Amino acid sequence: MSNRKAATARRRLFAVTRYHAIGLFISLLFIAPIAWSALVSFKPSSEAARPPLPPWPVEGFSTQSYENLAKYGVGIWTYAGNSLTVAAATVVVTVIISLLAGYGFSRFNFPLKNLLFVLIISTVMIPFQSILTPLFLILTKLGLQNTLPGIVLIYVTLHLPFSIFMMRNAFDAVPKEIEDAARVDGASVLLMLRRVMLPLVLPGVATVAIFAFLASWNEFLAALILLTDQKKYTLPVMMAAVRSGQFGSIDWGAVQSGVMLMMAPCLALFLLLQGYYIRGLTAGAVK
Amino acid sequence: MSAQHSQAPDKATIELKGVRKSFGSVDVIHDLDLKIAGGEFIVFVGPSGCGKSTLLRMIAGLEEVTDGDILIAGRDVTDLDPAKRGIAMVFQSYALYPHMSVRENLAFGLEIARTSAAEIKRQVEAAAEILKIGPLLDRRPGQLSGGQRQRVAIGRAIVRKPLVFLFDEPLSNLDAELRVSMRVEIARLHRELGNTMIYVTHDQTEAMTLADRIVVLRDGRIEQVGSPREVYENPANLFVAGFIGSPRMNIIDGICLAANRLSIAGTEIELDRPLPAAPQEAIKLGIRPEHWLITDKQADALPAQVEFAEYLGSTQYVHCRLANGELVTIEQRGGTDAKPGERLWLNCHQAALKIFSMSGEARRRVPAPIE
Structure with missing residues (x-):
């Protein structure tokens, strides 16, 4: 035994x-x-x-x-500031637009709704490198070439299809009766969105925010082409410059410290929001 | 119960005048008129898709009215927001705000109405006391059982101090036992608060036990309005006869032979009173399961063959086939157990026999007016 x-x-x-x-x-x-x-x-x-x-x-x-990296170009804090500004602005604008658009697509009926939705989603299939030249020309016409708002606009445009899709699904998962109850309670549309719906679609918002942040924080090609002024470079562009070295010598220590610096906010954000993020991605998978 | 609730000016009448609703080209509510007295408990019943929930949502203001007027307490509310109609609604899925505690759920409507914090606290506690949900106030809806959630949903309706309570199948997500106890609670609530209440259900027991008057709907039209006894004992037509009562009323074909002679399934039966039908007219007969009698062979009895029997303890439902192939259900209390294949002789309580024309209208009395 x-x-x-x-x-x-x-x-x-x-x-x-x-x-x-x-x-x-x-x-x-x-x-x-x-x-x-x-x-x-x-x-x-x-x-x-x-x-x-x-x-x-x-x-x-x-x-x-790290000290070498900090002294690189016009100073690491300028580049980090640029990156942070661009990423934060992209997150804020993407979240606001996709929140409202997702709510609209989920709750309102209007002519050609489904066609419009498919049209928005289908833009994901266009490789963005192929439209860089027209985007560059449009931004130049708008006077936004070589500006941070210009690059934010590009990033927002690129992330919106996925974000709207994500937010529509998040709103679809909220029962209509909760909204009805809020209306009976006297909530206006905006108040209802803010007090009732927003907390319920928070996992979706977190997912959208993480994706928008990571993608805009790490984006290289558009930033390289659209930003010409060294003072406006974002971290990936600066990192490329560090990596290509000066006078044939590459400071590998600075490259690795740059990698660490770029990784830190992404890791922090993901760890902070991972609970929401996973719930957002699996929303509606099971009842 | 707190004094504030009993003092509320809560005897609001409701009037629907020529109310119509269409989704695109499909009419779901057809030109409907209904008057509900103050303090009345009205139950809308009907099969799924009959428009009962849509009608309730129209009264609540959650669904637009295509045509017609809705008056609550004499005031035209047709174009008003739900919050301004003096109604409160309890939903089938409870529709509690999952991210708020029970207390916040109850207080939400009052906060929007900019009620003072002290007043909110007082009203929330009063409602919690009525529904005995005091200990749950700091929990989230996700931490409550189905019955508790439904209480909170009702509590949220109570704190609004509405003129009219609207219930949209509030008990259908609960298990059978809880449904019975919540039904009793709702009846108590109506007795205590005295408000006008409209209750939508497809459950006949709820309809029969709760209602002052039942409104039977089919395809967006009112088939009959009356007390539970009226709709059960004097259904206005074949639809109501078949819909109200479980097991349903047996509807069988018959031919009027003479003033008080009738042929059912090839058997001639002598009646103790004249038929409201012309000689040789084909009619439909309605007989409730409890109005059949199983007899020894008699001249006026119908032969039937037992198909199967359901034993329910206090009663037994015997399903038989008549000579012409029609299936009937008989409620049998006591007596010997019927066995499949056995031959029986059936008679019925003649006073309880309902006569309908072939087009379905009841022949004994005119349908009750919609009032």
């Missing part, structure tokens, strides 16, 4: 160990590149330029790479 118990315990221990070992191995695979970047970013510049093994700093920790 006790033998059987011991055998069961051994089997369970083995299963648990195997489960955690596999999990740990897979986690290491995912963490390794990030850890490597982080470790290299803390090597002194001279060491960072040498062959990368071992990955950890052997000549002592140093923030030299």
Whole structure:
């Protein structure tokens, strides 16, 4: 009897160990590149330029790479500020427009509603690189070329189809009767949207916000083409400049510290909103 | 119960004048007139798709009225917002705000109406006391059972101190036992508050037990308005006869032979009173399951063969086939158990026999006026 118990315990221990070992191995695979970047970013510049093994700093920790990066061009804070402004503005404008449009598509009936919706969604299928030239010309005509509002407009346009689709689904998942109840309670459309509907579609909003933030924070091509003034560069464009080096020498430490710097807000935002994000993506999957 | 509720000017009449509703080219409510007295408990019943919920939503102001007028307490509210009509509504799915606590759910309408915080607190607590949901006030709807949620939904209606309560199938999401106890609660609420209430259901028991008057609807038209007893005992037509009562009334074909002689399924029956039909006229006969008698063979009895029997404890439903193939249901209390294939002889309480024309109107009395 006790033998059987011991055998069961051994089997369970083995299963648990195997489960955690596999999990740990897979986690290491995912963490390794990030850890490597982080470790290299803390090597002194001279060491960072040498062959990368071992990955950890052997000549002592140093923030030299970060200092070099901070002094790059017109200063890292200008670029980070530009990126943050563009990403935040893109998030705010995308959320507001997709919230209202999603509500409209979900709740109101108007002629050609479905056609219009399909039309909006179908723009996702156009590769955006193919329309960069016309976009550039339009922005120039509008006097928005080489401005941050111009690039925000482009990003918002690119993210709206997905965002509207996401928000329409989020509103579709809210029972109509809740809205009826709010109307009986005397709520106006805007008050109802703000106090009743918004909290209920928050997972959708979080998903839209994360996508818009990540995409606009990391976007490179449009920023590279539309921004010509070095003072208006966003972080990805600056990173490309760091990566291409000066006079043939590349400061690998600065590149890795740039990677860390660019990753930090994305990670923070995702960790902050991940609960909502997952709920947003799976909304309506089960009742 | 708090004094404020009993003092409310709550005996509001409701009047529908030529009310019509169409979705595109499809008419769902046809030119409907109805007067509801102050303090009355009215139940709309009908099969699904008959327009009962649409009609309720029109009274609530959640659905636009295509044509006609709706008056609440003598005031034309046809074009008013739901919040300005003096109504409160309880929905089938409860429609509580999931992100707010019970207290916030109850207070939401009052907050919008800019009621003072002290007054909100007083009213929320008064409503919570009536519905015994005091201990639940700080919970979220997701943490409540179905019955508790429905109480909160009713509480949200009560705090609005409406002239009229509208219930849209409020109990259909609850299990059978809870439904019975909530039904009793709603009846108590009506007794205590005395407001005019309109209640939509497809459940006959709810309709019969709660209603002062039942409005039977079909295809957007009123088929009959009357007390539960009236619609059960004197249905205005075949539809009402078949719809009200469970198991449904047996409708069988017959031919009037003479003033008081009748042929049903090939058997001639002598009646104790003259038929409201012309000689040789084909008619429909309505007999409720409880009005059949199983007898020993008699001259005036119908032969029938038992198809199957359902034992329900206090009663037994015997499903039989008549000589002409028509299926009838008999409610049997006591007696021996009927076995499938057995031959029976059926008689009926003649006083309870309903006569309908072939087009479906009741022949004994004119349909009750819509009042």
